[in-house]
Amino acid sequence: MTYRYFYDCEFIEDGRTIDLVSIGVVDEYGREFYAISTEFDGTRATPWVRRNVLDRLPSPGDPAWRSRERIRDELYEFLVEPIRGRTGEQLDLWAWFAAYDHVVLAQLWGAMPALPRAIPRFTKDLRQLWDDKGRPPLPDAEADRHDALVDARHNLARWKAMTGPGT
Structure with a gap:
């Protein structure tokens, strides 16, 4: 059996490094995880990231703000808890334009080889699935785009639209 997660990361990147700002994850059963890093360097953000991501974050007093x-640690528990002790079950990670998101997620553990075995070595790409399925209609995005949790929920809605009955 496969346990699917849909996620999105907001990050700052300059062509050399990718710095996590926030991560939102939802599973296909409605569980959610959201966190904002206390360790990103906002001075390196482009004007677009400042305006569309950083300016929309909750205040630093919000409990979503956490160290990397x-x-x-909390993301690992969230991801593996449903399959702990069950044989034959695996995790699938899904994101829209998944490559950057997977790098940001994996960097939480440092170098790629440090990624725990329970976490997949790649994230499946919803955008590629959409192309493969002939670009079927997808649900509209909410107004709060570039909020990692809102975008993760939208990724789940996209997946359901592409894999539900009649597709």
């Missing part, structure tokens, strides 16, 4: 170490 805490995000890593």
